[in-house]
Amino acid sequence: MTVQESQTLAAPAPVEPVSLPGIVANGRLFINGAWQESAGGARTSVMNPATGQEVATVSSAVTADVDAAVAAAKASVNDGRWSRLSGRERSRVLNKAAAIIRERAEELALVESSDVGKPITFARVVDVATAADQYEYVAAMAQQLDGSVRETPLAAHAFTKREPLGVVAAITPFNFPLILSSTKIAAALAAGNSVVHKPASDTPLSALLMAEILTEAGVPAGVFNVVTGSGGALGDHLVAHPDVNKVAFTGSTEIGSHVAALAGANLKPVTAELGGNAANILFADADLEKAIGTVIGAFVFNSGQFCMGGPRLLVERPIYETVLGILKEAVAGVPVGDPTDPATVMGPLASQKQLDKVAGYVEGAKAAGGQVVVGGETLELNGGFFYKPTVIAGLGNDAAAVQEEVFGPVLTVQPFDTEEEAIQLANSTPYGLAAGLQTSSISRAHRVSAQLEAGIVWVNAWALLDPAVPFGGVKNSGWGREYGPESLESYCRTKSVVIATD
CATH class of the missing domain: 3.40.605.10 (Aldehyde Dehydrogenase; Chain A, domain 1)
Structure with a gap:
């Protein structure tokens, strides 16, 4: 999803009832x-x-x-x-x-x-x-x-x-x-x-x-x-x-x-x-237009209920404020609503329990000093379990929303100064299922991916999966x-x- 695509809003519409196949309905x-x-x-x-x-x-x-x-x-x-x-x-x-x-x-x-x-x-x-x-x-x-x-x-x-x-x-x-x-x-x-x-x-x-x-x-x-x-x-x-x-x-x-x-x-x-609690590392030399689309897709896909999603964004400091500004505008434009509408990009969370869990993490992040850049609240729609895609900046690395698996459409953003610091931050959680980096440097792609503690690493993309390519975890x-x-x-x-x- 590009930045322009993410800005194309679809107005939420009522969710129509569906008829399930007989064998499913019999249950x-x-x-x-x-x-x-x-x-x-x-x-x-x-x-x-x-x-x-x-x-x-x-x-x-x-x-x-x-x-x-x-x-x-x-x-x-x-x-x-x-x-x-x-x-x-x-x-x-x-x-x-x-x-x-x-x-x-x-x-x-x-x-x-x-x-x-x-x-x-x-x-x-x-x-x-x-x-x-x-x-x-x-x-x-x-x-x-x-x-x-x-x-x-x-x-x-x-x-x-x-x-x-x-x-x-x-x-x-x-x-x-x-x-x-x-x-x-x-x-x-x-x-x-x-x-x-x-x-x-x-x-x-x-x-x-x-x-x-x-x-x-x-x-x-x-x-x-x-x-x-x-x-x-x-x-x-x-x-x-x-x-x-x-x-x-x-x-x-x-x-x-x-x-x-x-x-x-x-x-x-x-x-x-x-x-999983994967880090997505955004270097200043990346194609920013493409990278932002990748970042958004990585954390809103399946309403963030994706163990190989990218809920942690690490941004090289020279472009940190620029990235936050782009995210504020672009994430607000992600089409959220009726899953049966072909224009919808993000549907609800899977249950009330999951909605409460995600909301709890966001409230905890606010209490820990995090600043909500965009989102940060439920979306009242048809009685469903919707939560607005949310970006949070200003959290320390020990914050629960950074260290734990939120499993919802929540992105934390942290700055870094050096490649070594980015790798240390990426590897600092107990998880190791996936990781990613956005860069135009082939040598950096090889160098950094070799040091990331994850079962699969994506470079200049996210969630490229194929039955021929194995995936799985390390650590927890x-x-x-x-x-x-x-x-x-x-x-x-x-x-x-x-x-x-x-």
Whole structure:
């Protein structure tokens, strides 16, 4: 988004009610290839964050439902209905899933927009397109999961082979339900595993539609299962279940630590993409017009509910005041409103809880001496959970809004004098998921990116992501990688076979 684009206002309009696909509206659990109500019989409301109104109800699974889903997945592993197919056979099914995702793109986009509150335009061109790309990428990789012959001095023929782990628990967050589930589910299926998916309780709807799509594509019964309901006890039971062989988790650092501890009791592997608080370093030699557009997009995208967003801006001092002036004008012009309006750039936060959290951080920043350059307040619109995109200057590096993950459309701006100081400030939080820098110097780009403590670094851009390029965290942002061959490798184990030749 350029500065000029960000200044093109769309007047907020009432949010129109939507009609969701039938399988989503019914909101039942998907276990062993069948739709069913929870054993406990309870249901949970799903709210449209743009209106605060209920759009659906879903079954609230209990531990007995988790046990049934894990049992179905384990049975499918044991009889090999999926795990023993060739990579080529699995590839055909996953490519078909990608094709169906593209065919049903409008349904998926509508579900994501209604469930999360994200602008329908972004849901189409980012969330749905990315999910299809993910399935296509791993479909190709499924045919390449081979081993190798190892030369040894032994009187033996030695080789390795890659095998699926078994039952994978995929636990995903509220901010990118379709994308962040696909990163796990597609890779796990490509490697031959079976999956039990526990989506976030606030945003479970696309998981149900994906169950229908994967079944239509040819994924056998029991190989993919969905249990909806609250996190807490349900998630704990799934993670600790003795028949779950691996946990793939995306969420907060606090919950990720808890998940790892539970899984560690049974020594099962975990991949965890956790919190982030990325710094975006703006050097004085950058193309300022392009850089400001990148800065704004990095912190307002998905209403700031993006673990790889750029909520911290570090600006070289000679252009600090200039940048604040441009941001004041440009951020005020970001179109905020109805997610179903194609002109909307930023929708609501995902829940009242998230809105309260973001507002609390801004009030705390004011109390700590921060100056609100623009925004800093809720936006009353249709009863939704809207917060104006906000820029805060003048905070010390120890302020909570600088050190912690706000997870909303809030940008803190700090000046720096030297390259060394910029790197020190960028690395000064407990997180290390992403980072960025804006500069016209290729040598500086290499030099600084090499010193940033992050799993992915963007130069003169933000959030350029592709299924071939791995991402993941260091420090308190987790471990393991999504995307790329690295992702599939984490869903396999290596077996060595040594056959005596005499």
